[in-house]
Amino acid sequence: MKTTTIYVCQGCGYHSPKWLGKCPDCGAWNSFTEEVRGREKGGRLAPAAGVKAVPLCEVAGETEERLSCGISEFDRVLGGGLVAGSLVLIGGDPGIGKSTILLQVMNHLAESAGPALYVSGEESARQTRLRAERLDIRAPKLLVLAETSLETILGQIAELSPRAVVIDSIQTMFTAGLESAPGSVSQVRECAGKLMVAAKRSGIPTFIVGHVTKDGALAGPRVLEHMVDTVLYFEGDQGHAFRILRAVKNRFGSTNEIGVFEMKEGGLREVANPSALFLSERPVGVSGSAVVTTIEGSRPLLVELQALVTPSSLGVPRRTTLGVDHNRLALLVAVLDKKVGLHLSGSDIFLNAAGGARLNEPAADLGMVTALASSHLDKVIDPQTVIIGEVGLAGEVRAITQPETRVREAAKLGFTRAVIPAGSLTQVSPLAGMEVIGVRSVEEALERLL
CATH class of the missing domain: 2.20.28 (Rubrerythrin, domain 2)
Known part of the structure; x- marks a missing residue:
């Protein structure tokens, strides 16, 4: 050689x-x-026998059966459950709950579908057992393998034929065909490639746990995310009990879905009503607080926006955001200055989406503007009002998608008034106990609300 x-x-x-x-x-x-x-010399690959192209229309179009993970929020993010032979990569900060949620998923699969294999390269079998006892996991068909050699792992998969496999984590695995250390780019790429081939050939769905860098990106080669079928990110602050599971790539479902979990002593528990969770500690009678409705996939979520505007003693005032796009804040401050006459250029501005939520869609613009104006003028917004709308550079309030879904979600949680774009009024059916107000400009919205 x-x-x-x-x-x-x-x-x-x-x-x-x-x-x-x-x-x-x-x-x-x-x-x-x-x-x-x-x-090896002469190492060219010989063509596989009996392999030929076929017309796409002749490929069998059977509906793919999905395997339920036993956690509805997890199934939602996957697109309805596990697809046979799929390769799922899940990443997140250390201690966020990746191993915990996967151990809970494998416990359910072992109880309902058959043997499930959990491969740990970071913990011994005894350590995994201690964690399972804390989570009250006792499925007799849940198998644990403490191993880092990929060849040994693949041999066990072929021998046991489990219904699902977890590799925790890909950075600890190595193959004897490479002399580089585990966690190197070559080892991660080669191990992931062999696991992908094994999953496709056997039809066994496989989870891969991936570490993240200090920038929040998955460690290892970028090709790792291209090889897998689904990429999931676990988000959340370790100081909060809430965790959000988000799909950033999914070949078998939507990439906009999220699952909300709460970390408790017995592990992660799904949150059936995330809106109520995000609003559970909302202060009443305080300026700078506004409630908006955002759409995550097919789910409407009510989130509280908190703004704090104070006079600045700095030459360049501070602009700090959490869960909100910093550039969007700069745009909305300029609109308030030019179109409404609220001069915030000499003020420090802090804007936060409470509960660790992340607002990416423009439908939250009107709520941000209102929260900023409320803090600046020290006027309280009616706590039973939800605010929805996109703000343009001319100060106009633009129509939004799915207005009725957003308003109905607010009505379920006891809100009695909704301020929405006038262009979306025709798409909202009358609701008992809910007053829906249409506005055409930011100035009109602030007159109604403040």
Whole structure:
């Protein structure tokens, strides 16, 4: 066997025949490590026998059966359950609950569908047992394997034929075909590739746990996210009990769905009504607080927006946001200044989506503007009012999608008034106990609300 020495960037996987101080692809410094690779002479792959292309219309179009994970919020994010042979990558900060939720999922699958295999490369079998006892997990068909050798793991999968497999984590796995250390770009890519082939051939759905970098991105080569069928991110602050599971890639479902969980002593518990959870500690009679409705996938969520506007003693006033786009805040402050006459350029502004929620859609614009004006003028918004609408640069309030779904969700939680764009009024049916007000501009909305 002929061996060659190459240098691989651990940030992006760029290859170089010599060591470089700075990666020319991703710009990372001191990220190259030496790897020795072997290549057998005459190692060209022979064409597979009996493989040929077929017309797409002749491919069987059977409906794919899905395997329920036993947790409805988890099934929602996956698109309705696990698809046979799918490869699911789940990432998140350390301690956020990745291993906990997967252990709970595997426990249900072991009880309802058959044997399930949990492979731990970070904990011993005894440590996994202690964690399972804390979560009250006792399924007799839940199998645990403390191993990091990929060849051994694949052998166990072939021997046991489990209904589902968890690899925790991909950064601890290694294959004997490469001499590089576990967690390196080459090892992660090669191990993920072999697991993908095994999942597709056997039809066994496989979960892969991935570490994240300090920037919040999944560690390892970018190709890892392209190889898998689904990429899930666990989000949340360890200081809060709430966790949000979000799909950023899904070949078998929507990428807009989220699942909301609450961390308790016995593990993660799904939250059936996230809106009530986000509003549970909302202060009453305080300026700068507004409630908006956002759509996450097919689910409407009510979220409280909190704004604090104070005179600044700095030459450049501070602009701080949590859960809200910083550039969107700058745009809305400019609209308030130019179109309404509220001069906030000399004030420090802090804007927060309470409960760790993240607002990305423009339908929350009117709620942000109202919260800012409320804090600046020190006037309280009616606590039974929900505010929805997109704000344009001319100060107009633009129509939004699914207005009736948003208003109905607010009515379920006891809100009695909704301020929405005038262009969306015709799409909302009359609701008992709910007053729906249409506005055409930011100035008109502030006159109604403040």
